[in-house]
Amino acid sequence: MSRATWKGPFIDNTLIKKANNVKKSGRREVIKTWSRSSTIMPDFVGLTFGVYNGQKFVPVTVNENMVGHKLGEFSPTRQFKGHTEADKKVTTSPVKDKK
Amino acid sequence: MKNLFVHFGTIKGAVGIKGELKIKVFLQNKNLVNSFKKVYDKDNKKNWEIKFVRFYKDGVVVNLDKIQDRNDAQKLIGTKLFVEKKYLPPLQKEEYYAKDLVGFIVKKQDGESLGSVEEINNFGAGDLISIKKKNNKTFLIPFNKENIKKIDFKNKIITVNPLKGIL
Numbered sequence A: 001m002s003r004a005t006w007k008g009p010f011i012d013n014t015l016i017k018k019a020n021n022v023k024k025s026g027r028r029e030v031i032k033t034w035s036r037s038s039t040i041m042p043d044f045v046g047l048t049f050g051v052y053n054g055q056k057f058v059p060v061t062v063n064e065n066m067v068g069h070k071l072g073e074f075s076p077t078r079q080f081k082g083h084t085e086a087d088k089k090v091t092t093s094p095v096k097d098k099k
Numbered sequence B: 001m002k003n004l005f006v007h008f009g010t011i012k013g014a015v016g017i018k019g020e021l022k023i024k025v026f027l028q029n030k031n032l033v034n035s036f037k038k039v040y041d042k043d044n045k046k047n048w049e050i051k052f053v054r055f056y057k058d059g060v061v062v063n064l065d066k067i068q069d070r071n072d073a074q075k076l077i078g079t080k081l082f083v084e085k086k087y088l089p090p091l092q093k094e095e096y097y098a099k100d101l102v103g104f105i106v107k108k109q110d111g112e113s114l115g116s117v118e119e120i121n122n123f124g125a126g127d128l129i130s131i132k133k134k135n136n137k138t139f140l141i142p143f144n145k146e147n148i149k150k151i152d153f154k155n156k157i158i159t160v161n162p163l164k165g166i167l
Helices: A013-025 B030-035 B070-075
Strands: A031-033 A048-052 A057-061 A089-091 B005-015 B020-025 B038-040 B047-056 B059-064 B080-084 B095-097 B105-108 B113-122 B127-132 B138-142 B148-152 B157-160
Touching (some): A057 B138, B005 B030, B020 B030, B030 B047, B030 B059, B113 B138
Parallel strands (some): A031 A048
Antiparallel strands (some): B005 B020, B005 B080, B038 B047, B038 B080, B047 B059, B113 B127, B127 B138
């Protein structure tokens, strides 16, 4: 059953406070959180969260495409170690839409 | 050998009686196999020309020259196949092959060594480099301009300026 619309999205209050503090101060820091079920709000775009996966804090840099998803979606608790594809590319440029 | 060639697949089995081979491919774009002309084994002692390619869900089925029947094909099961790097698509500015970065030493801007690159992950929020410390513990750094300052291919060093709280 989906969440009642009148409640609005769930976000941990502590997380909102932490995010606001970092935004106001402009500090370069990771916001550590255990609240994997918190929804990503438009205000979070550009911030980096350290989302706990039961073992370590996975850095999640929020972009526009992630708004509305939960933080936990980007920090898997199980990981399959396979081969790295020979033609897998990485870039330091800003994230583009990948479809 | 390591610098010029890249491991793109492993022979998993024989198909039919005409010497066709099933290859599990470690490529994001399986169609690249069509452009490979010669493939090599791990020690670069043997090489084969690819004559025919067709696709199946996990990889490709190929026909190699010199492999005429099923018996020949079965002898090659488990062989790791390599291809020259020049057959991979060209890179754009600030783009790198993930495999090329594995093993690089990661240093802070003040010269402090953090460890070496173990692998590169992407969980949906951008690329992350997994760095193995000397005590075998790993941590992740986002692979973006904010954190990665310089990549020195000659000396295999990545200079980073990680956000507070990442280390």
